[in-house]
Amino acid sequence: MPNQENNQDWSNYEEVVDKFIQVIAKNMNLYGITPSVGRLYGTLFFSEYPMTLDDMRDALEMSKTSMSTGVRSLSEMKMVEPAFRKGIRKDLYKSEEDWYKSFTSLFGNRWRHHTETNIEEAEEAIQELEQIQVQTDDNGLKDKITSDIERLRYAQGYYRWLMRFIQVVESGEIFKYVPRDEKN
Structure with a gap:
């Protein structure tokens, strides 16, 4: 009987x-990471030992190709890193804990890309509006363009501020300013 009770404890644990792995996957979705990659990270996080792609495939019942793509994505975000275990020749991975x-x-990579794009798009819009402004004889349109260019310059100022904030985070x-919680 104790064995059956023990099995129930393990089942409850799992x-x-x-x-919680589902919670991780759901939260990572906020950063543009697919739920399956989030589950992969959660699985690696709770794994006692580094895992091979085969281990991950078995644990998540997904294709080895999906595991490889997921590990590559997580590695690029510095959330997974290669590991070594004596006697194992296959590539091993562990989560960044x-x-x-x-x-x-993750925040820096995601926000930097979008913010840089927004700065470039605002600059392109300004240049195109300036071109229209030079070509038109419509004074109402010229005034509207002047106003819109001011708005775009304001947006660029915000995006430059956001880039500084991203640098502070990275x-x-x-x-x-916001200390880590080191209590645990």
């Missing part, structure tokens, strides 16, 4: 862990 480091990398300087 249920709790699986539930410093979530503060993962967040700063550099870790953010922790001077």
Whole structure:
């Protein structure tokens, strides 16, 4: 009988862990990471040992190609790193367990790309509006374009500020202002 009770304990344990892995996957979706890649990260996070692509495939019942793509994505975001275990020739991976480091990398990568794009798009819009403004004889349109260019310059100022904020996050300087919770 104790064996059956023990099995139920393990089953309860797995249920709790699986539930939290779903929470991780859902939260990572906020950063543009697919739920399946989020589950992969959660699985690696709770794994006691580094895992091969075959281990991940078996754990998540997904294709090895999906695992490889997911690991590559997580690796680019510095959320997964290669690992070594004596006697194993296959590539092994483990999760980055410093979530503060993962967040700063993920946040920086995602926001930097979008912010840089927005700065460029605003500049293109300004140039195109200036061209229209020079060509038109319509004074109402000229005034509207002047007003819109001012709005776009304001937006660019915001995006430049956001780039400085991203640098504060990426550099870790953010922790001077919002300290890490080191209680655990």
